[in-house]
Amino acid sequence: MTDAPSASGRPRSVAPGPPPFVEPPPGWEFLLTDQGLAALAEATLELESGAAPDAVNRRLRTLGRAPEEAAALLTQAQLRERARAKFGPLASELLFTPAGLEQASRISVSRGHAARFSDAGCERVADLGCGIGTESIAMLEQGIAPEAVELDGFTARLAEHNLATVAARRGSRAPRVRTADAVDVDLSGIDGAFLDPARRTAGHRETRRLSSPDDYSPSLDFAFGIGSRMPTGVKLGPGLDRDLIPGEAEAQWVSVDGHVVETALWFGALARPGIARAALVHRGGAIHEMTASGDAPDVDVRSMGEYLYEPDGAVIRARLIGALAEHLGAGMMSAGIAYLTGDELIATPFAQTFRLLERLPVKEKALRRALAARGIGTLEIKKRGADVDPAALRARLRLRGAEHATLLLTRDETGKHCALLAERC
Incomplete structure (x- = not known):
C-alpha cells in the first residue's frame, strides 16, 4: 500500500493491482451480438411507437428469448428511451448502463x-x-x-x-x-x-x-x-x-x-x-x-420594483449575480437572497423574470382567503429565504378557480417575510 494525498490534503491509501471486474447483469452479453443488436432495434422501435413494456416483454418471450435476454433487451430499450433527453435521436443506436x-x-x-x-x-x-x-x-x-x-x-x-x-x-x-x-x-x-x-x-x-x-x-x-x-x-x-x-x-x-x-x-x-x-x-x-475574471460582488439591496428576476442556477453557482444585476439595472431583493428586483423589463437568458402584481398576506389562513378571492386554482410556488414546503403548502391552500399565477415567498429589503403574487414574463 502507498499513501497519496487526497483532495482535502489528508493521506489516502491507494492499493495497487488490476482494475476490478464488475460482472454485467444477466443477459447483457447478448446485447453485444449481431442477433442481440437486431432484437434490440426492434424492441426500441416498439417502445418508440407506444407499445407497453409488458407487451414488448411478452413478444420477446413468445419469440423464444431466454428470460434474462428478454429482460436485458427490454431494460436497454427503456434506457434508450430515457437517453433521448441527453442524446436526441442518436440514443436509439447506442448502448447504455443505468449508471453510465x-x-x-x-x-x-x-x-x-x-x-x-x-x-x-x-x-x-x-x-x-x-x-x-x-x-x-x-x-x-x-x-x-x-x-x-x-x-x-x-x-x-x-x-x-x-x-x-x-x-x-x-x-x-x-x-x-x-x-x-x-x-x-x-x-x-x-x-x-x-x-x-x-x-x-x-x-x-x-x-x-x-x-x-x-x-x-x-x-x-x-x-x-x-x-x-x-x-x-x-x-x-x-x-x-x-x-x-x-x-x-x-x-x-x-x-x-x-x-x-x-x-x-x-x-x-x-x-x-x-x-x-x-x-x-x-x-x-x-x-x-x-x-x-472572478466572483462578482453583490449589488446593493433596493426597494421592491415592478419586476423580480430569479438568476439561473449557473449564474448563482458562478457567483455572478452582481454582474447580472448590473446588466439589468437591478438591485438585490434582500440581503443574501438570490432574487433581483428592478423597474424595467429586460429580456435575459440568465434569469427567469416575473412581473409583481401585489403583496399578499404571509399568514396562511389570510393567504388562502386572498387566493380564493382572486379565483386562483393553479399556483406555482417559488421560495427563497422562506422555510416552507411548496407542495405541502399548496395542498393546505385548497385552491379552486380558473385563474393561475405564481406565488413568490421570500424577504423584502427590510428582511421581512413577504408573499408576492406574480406572473411570468
Whole structure:
C-alpha cells in the first residue's frame, strides 16, 4: 500500500493491482451480438411507437428469448428511451448502463467540451474514464482522435460499440477503448486530457452517489496534476466545494433548461485568458455565456420594483449575480437572497423574470382567503429565504378557480417575510 494525498490534503491509501471486474447483469452479453443488436432495434422501435413494456416483454418471450435476454433487451430499450433527453435521436443506436447514463453529459454539453480542445489545436485527447463514451463521441464529431480509457471492462465494451456506431456514420476508423485505470495510462504523444471522475460507487446499476471528493476515481489530485502539465478539462458535479478549485483553473458552471448539470474546470490552453468564472446556459436550443475574471460582488439591496428576476442556477453557482444585476439595472431583493428586483423589463437568458402584481398576506389562513378571492386554482410556488414546503403548502391552500399565477415567498429589503403574487414574463 502507498499513501497519496487526497483532495482535502489528508493521506489516502491507494492499493495497487488490476482494475476490478464488475460482472454485467444477466443477459447483457447478448446485447453485444449481431442477433442481440437486431432484437434490440426492434424492441426500441416498439417502445418508440407506444407499445407497453409488458407487451414488448411478452413478444420477446413468445419469440423464444431466454428470460434474462428478454429482460436485458427490454431494460436497454427503456434506457434508450430515457437517453433521448441527453442524446436526441442518436440514443436509439447506442448502448447504455443505468449508471453510465446517469453520469453521462448531455451530448450538447459534450460538444462544447470538444470544441474547446479543437479550438486549442488538440488532435489526440485522452478521455480518461470515458464511461459509455459521450465525450469521445463529441471529439470524433470535431475531428479529434480520442484515446478512450475506461476502468470497467463491460462499460468499455459498450463505449467501443458506441464509438464504432458514430465512426461508421462519419466513414472514419472506429477507435478502440482501453480497459485500464486512468492513473496507469501513459500520456506520451497526447495533446490534452478530459476526465470525468466517477462520483458513484462501482457497478452498472443500483449505484449510489459518493458524498466526498476524496472518494472520486480518479482522485481530484490526480486530475489537477494532469492539468498542471497539459490542456485538461475536468467535469465535476455542480455542487463542487469551491475551495477545491485550483487558482489557475477556469471554472465554468453549466445549466440546461434551468437545471445546473456540471462544474467544468479548464486548465492550460483550454482556460481562456482573463476568465476565472463562467456561467454557460443552454436554453431552448440556444447557448449563452456570462464570464468574469472572478466572483462578482453583490449589488446593493433596493426597494421592491415592478419586476423580480430569479438568476439561473449557473449564474448563482458562478457567483455572478452582481454582474447580472448590473446588466439589468437591478438591485438585490434582500440581503443574501438570490432574487433581483428592478423597474424595467429586460429580456435575459440568465434569469427567469416575473412581473409583481401585489403583496399578499404571509399568514396562511389570510393567504388562502386572498387566493380564493382572486379565483386562483393553479399556483406555482417559488421560495427563497422562506422555510416552507411548496407542495405541502399548496395542498393546505385548497385552491379552486380558473385563474393561475405564481406565488413568490421570500424577504423584502427590510428582511421581512413577504408573499408576492406574480406572473411570468
